[in-house]
Amino acid sequence: GEDVEQSLFLSVREGDSSVINCTYTDSSSTYLYWYKQEPGAGLQLLTYIFSNMDMKQDQRLTVLLNKKDKHLSLRIADTQTGDSAIYFCAESIFSGGYNKLIFGAGTRLAVHP
Amino acid sequence: DTAVSQTPKYLVTQMGNDKSIKCEQNLGHDTMYWYKQDSKKFLKIMFSYNNKELIINETVPNRFSPKSPDKAHLNLHINSLELGDSAVYFCASSPLPGGAGYNEQFFGPGTRLTVL
Numbered sequence: 001g002e003d004v005e006q007s008l009f010l011s012v013r014e015g016d017s018s019v020i021n022c023t024y025t026d027s028s029s030t031y032l033y034w035y036k037q038e039p040g041a042g043l044q045l046l047t048y049i050f051s052n053m054d055m056k057q058d059q060r061l062t063v064l065l066n067k068k069d070k071h072l073s074l075r076i077a078d079t080q081t082g083d084s085a086i087y088f089c090a091e092s093i094f095s096g097g098y099n100k101l102i103f104g105a106g107t108r109l110a111v112h113p
Numbered sequence: 114d115t116a117v118s119q120t121p122k123y124l125v126t127q128m129g130n131d132k133s134i135k136c137e138q139n140l141g142h143d144t145m146y147w148y149k150q151d152s153k154k155f156l157k158i159m160f161s162y163n164n165k166e167l168i169i170n171e172t173v174p175n176r177f178s179p180k181s182p183d184k185a186h187l188n189l190h191i192n193s194l195e196l197g198d199s200a201v202y203f204c205a206s207s208p209l210p211g212g213a214g215y216n217e218q219f220f221g222p223g224t225r226l227t228v229l
Contacts, residue, residue, distance in 0.1 A: 031215050031216070033217075035220075037154075040222075040223075041222055041223070042117070042203055042205075042220030042221050042222045042223055043156075043203070043205075043218075043220040044220070045217050045218070045219075048215065048217075050215075086154060088156065092216065095169075096168075096169075097168075098161065098163070098168045098169055099209075099216050100158050100161065100169055101158065101218060102158075103155075103156040103157070105153060105154060105155045106154045106155075106156070108154075
């Protein structure tokens with residue numbers, strides 16, 4: 001089946017680390033993505049990971065992938081108020097010769113002083 | 114320069130009406146998509162076009178009809194609007210239709226449709 005699950009809310013203090021978790025269902029997904037949606041805006045790609053990797057670091061962002069458990073996480077170090085947004089996990093599904101993204105419901109991150 | 118643009122940004126209409134949403138991308142991409150985001154922020158793909166040809170058609174009522182006059186434009190026409198059609202509709206584009214490779218999608222700002 002096609003299903004991506006995320007917890008809906010996360011609240012952290014400014015300066016702390018945030019960890020957003022995601023589970024997906026398609027073990028053949030070759031790429032997994034994290035998108036960020038700020039209020040009133042469209043989604044923007046934040047980072048991605050190839051399925052043969054188990055970790056990717058990009059400045060304050062660390063993506064961890066446990067392919068056996070189909071679990072993906074996004075860690076944001078030194079979380080700032082500007083990081084407040086909804087974060088979507090997405091898996092790529094190859095179906096009928098084409099690629100489509102299946103998104104989770106999004107995790108709303110609230111950063112407070 | 115706006116990469117993926119949509120018009121209108123807001124659309125309020127009565128049940129039973131027919132309306133269209135337009136999308137344009139200036140990225141030179143071959144593939145475009147329509148997504149629906151409901152009130153709980155759940156985002157689901159509706160359609161995808163590659164170079165004016167429909168390639169993905171999810172389980173969407175046939176009141177929704179996409180049209181791609183050229184590869185830079187993908188419009189969405191909705192007939193006989195229902196209350197449940199109220200949502201934010203996002204257009205997106207990507208360089209490739211996929212395959213199993215990396216395929217970043219670029220999203221427009223969304224059109225908030227409210228059906229009364």
